[in-house]
Amino acid sequence: MKVYIVGAGPGDPELLTVRAMRLIQQADVLVYADSLVPPAIVALARPDCTRIPTKSLTLEELIPLMVDRARAGQHVVRLQSGDVSIYGAIAEQIQALHQAGVAVEIVPGIGSLQLAAARLLTEWTLPGVVQTVILTRTPGATPMPENLADLAAHRATLALYLSARLVDKAQAELQKHYTSDTPVAICHRLGWPQERIWLAPLTEMAALTHRENLTRTTLYVVSPVLGVQAGRSCLYHPQHRHLFRP
Numbered sequence: 609m610k611v612y613i614v615g616a617g618p619g620d621p622e623l624l625t626v627r628a629m630r631l632i633q634q635a636d637v638l639v640y641a642d643s644l645v646p647p648a649i650v651a652l653a654r655p656d657c658t659r660i661p662t663k664s665l666t667l668e669e670l671i672p673l674m675v676d677r678a679r680a681g682q683h684v685v686r687l688q689s690g691d692v693s694i695y696g697a698i699a700e701q702i703q704a705l706h707q708a709g710v711a712v713e714i715v716p717g718i719g720s721l722q723l724a725a726a727r728l729l730t731e732w733t734l735p736g737v738v739q740t741v742i743l744t745r746t747p748g749a750t751p752m753p754e755n756l757a758d759l760a761a762h763r764a765t766l767a768l769y770l771s772a773r774l775v776d777k778a779q780a781e782l783q784k785h786y787t788s789d790t791p792v793a794i795c796h797r798l799g800w801p802q803e804r805i806w807l808a809p810l811t812e813m814a815a816l817t818h819r820e821n822l823t824r825t826t827l828y829v830v831s832p833v834l835g836v837q838a839g840r841s842c843l844y845h846p847q848h849r850h851l852f853r854p
């Protein structure tokens with residue numbers, strides 16, 4: 609008795625892991641987050657696979673759907689967007705499944721942050737510019753133990769999830785520490801047919817969001833790396849010695 613919690617990647621079926629693809633194709637039951645997993649990925653399941661969209665379900669409704677089918681010996685795949693360790697609300701699902709005596713295996717996925725870097729042909733940790741990445745959000749219904757402005761004080765690469773509807777508040781907090789001209793990549797529906805990416809100074813982040821009517825599935829990445837030429841890493845520098853290049 610096992611449920612597979614699988615990262616579906618940002619949206620493009622070609623960015624599924626081989627293991628995720630195989631599990632989806634083998635599934636008797638696909639329990640998927642329909643607000644973020646696109647139809648092209650759900651379509652990879654067998655025609656006779658039972659597809660259960662979950663965006664309108666509570667945890668109390670969701671868990672029995674998985675437990676009952678796993679107990680009946682069916683191959684149950686719980687599919688969520690990106691990598692499941694980032695805002696996946698999986699801890700509560702794992703706990704409830706374990707309490708019901710059902711084992712869990714997690715299959716990680718490519719996160720939207722990784723695809724954003726790929727699209728922008730950049731690395732979020734550019735030597736000499738930024739060596740730290742912060743993954744965070746704007747507090748909404750879910751309270752945040754950390755303070756967004758405090759996180760901005762590091763002037764690291766800062767990926768802001770789940771914040772399109774709170775973008776005015778987010779911009780105001782970020783501007784307490786990032787300079788006004790710090791670039792932000794506004795990435796909408798990465799990996800979906802509707803993908804759009806804008807580069808703007810931080811001061812225009814909220815205005816652009818409103819103008820383009822972005823309310824969901826938007827990742828903001830605020831980062832000094834977006835405005836500079838590549839620095840030089842130690843890794844490939846002739847004067848840097850290491851284990852494999854003594």
Ligand SMILES: C[S@@+](CC[C@H](N)C(=O)[O-])C[C@H]1O[C@@H](n2cnc3c(N)ncnc32)[C@H](O)[C@@H]1O
Nearest residue numbers: 618690691695719720769770797798825826827
């Ligand atoms: C519930 S979180 C899930 C994040 C996901 N686990 C990941 O690794 O990307 C949903 C938020 O992730 C971001 N997101 C997820 N998929 C995205 C995509 N395809 N394009 C842009 N942003 C995305 C958005 O900020 C969205 O509000």
